[in-house]
Amino acid sequence: MTEAAFRELYRRLRDPPPEAGGHPRGALHRLTSERVVAAAAEVRCGLSVSLAAPVETRAGPDSPQPASHRMTAPTTRESVEHGLAFARDRFAMNVHGDTDSHLDALCHVMFDGELYGGVPAGTVTPDGAGALTLDLVSDGIVGRGVLLDVPRLRGVPWLEPGDQVTAEDLAAAETAQRTTVGPGDLLFVRLGHRLRRRTLGAWDVTRARAGLHPTAMTFPAERQVSVLGSDGNSDTAPSAVTGVPFPVHVLAVNAMGLHLLDYLDFEALAAACERQGRWHFLCVVAPLRLPAATGSPVNPIAVL
Structure with a gap:
């Protein structure tokens, strides 16, 4: 895609500023209380499934700066054999890395x-x-989640790095799964990234990564979703747009006001949805309360 074509798409999808009728909270304004109540009513069996991957604390091709976790107590000088003692630890991470949800x-x-x-x-x-x-x-973010499984649609376990999901793919997955994506929904797109990583091992995702083609963003725009999530980071690598890295991030976050959820894990959820024949569910997303922060580690929970 040329940069000129991308910029035209950006202008077409961009929300107006608040003073011109836009919304200060972005697409979250579509998550009305009525839609949250309706999402809660979708729960059938009470099964809860995490959509987060375990935090990565070992360096690898996709995690050159992994999260650090160390015990601060008990120390080697402290006795835990008698009386009261506390175990304590410290945690730090690069929030916007390429492994952690x-x-x-x-x-x-x-x-x-x-x-x-x-x-x-x-x-x-x-x-x-x-x-x-x-x-x-x-x-937090609470609403109706919908999982669209593109590898399932194509009959493969995962998409290969560099592969691109189109708006037509998303519409076809919706039809094949007999579900619908509507206003206020939390849209999740499975690429199979986590399954490929567990099966074949980690790789340098900055060079090769499956994701959405920028034109695929017309699908969440038309359906008026509130949140977009993926088991990758939604963008392909190499970038699909000449001269613009991370074009889907630009369209989703900057133009459309969509909070993005990156590097989730949909394997357990996809299996549960397949068993129940239902691809929508109540979803609860609870970021940490970090003042002045640009992102947060997160453990979204789907309740079926």
């Missing part, structure tokens, strides 16, 4: 000097973000 806030993507809704990119400083932060989701 995380949420992208609307302040994460800057394009042409602006954040979503025309907010100046200068509101993000070395001291933190001043607008569109995780505060927008401090009460």
Whole structure:
């Protein structure tokens, strides 16, 4: 895709700024209380399934800076044989890495000097973000989740790195799974990334990664979804657009105001949906409350 064609798509999908009728919370405004109540009523068997992968603490081709976890107590000098003692630990991570499940806030993507809704990119400083932060989701995201399984549609276990999902693929998966994606939904797209990684081992995803073609973003735009998630990071590698890295991030976060969920794990969920013959469910996303942050590790829970 040429940069000119991408920019035309960007202009077509871009929300207006708040002063021109846009929404300060982005696509989350579609998650009305009525839609949350309806999503809760979809629960049938009470099965809860995590959509997060275990946090990666070992370095690898896709995690050159893995999360660090160390015990701070008990120390070798402390006795735990008598009386009271506490085990304590410390954790740190690169939130926007290529292995760990995380949420992208609307302040994460800057394009042409602006954040979503025309907010100046200068509101993000070395001291933190001043607008569109995780505060927008401090009460969590709760709604109707829908999983579209593209490898299932194509009859393969996973998509190979570099493969691209189109809007037609998403519509065909929706039809094949006898489900529908509608306003306010949390749309999840399975690529099979996690299954491939577990089967064949980790690889450098900065060079080769399956994802959505930028034109596929017309599907969530037309369906008016509130959140987009993937078991990759939604973008292909190499980029599908000449001169624009991460075009899907630009369209989703910067243009459309969609919170992105990256590097989730859909294997257990896909199996549960297959067994029940239902590909929609109640979904609860609870990011950490990190002031002025651009993202958070997250453990979304699907309830079927």
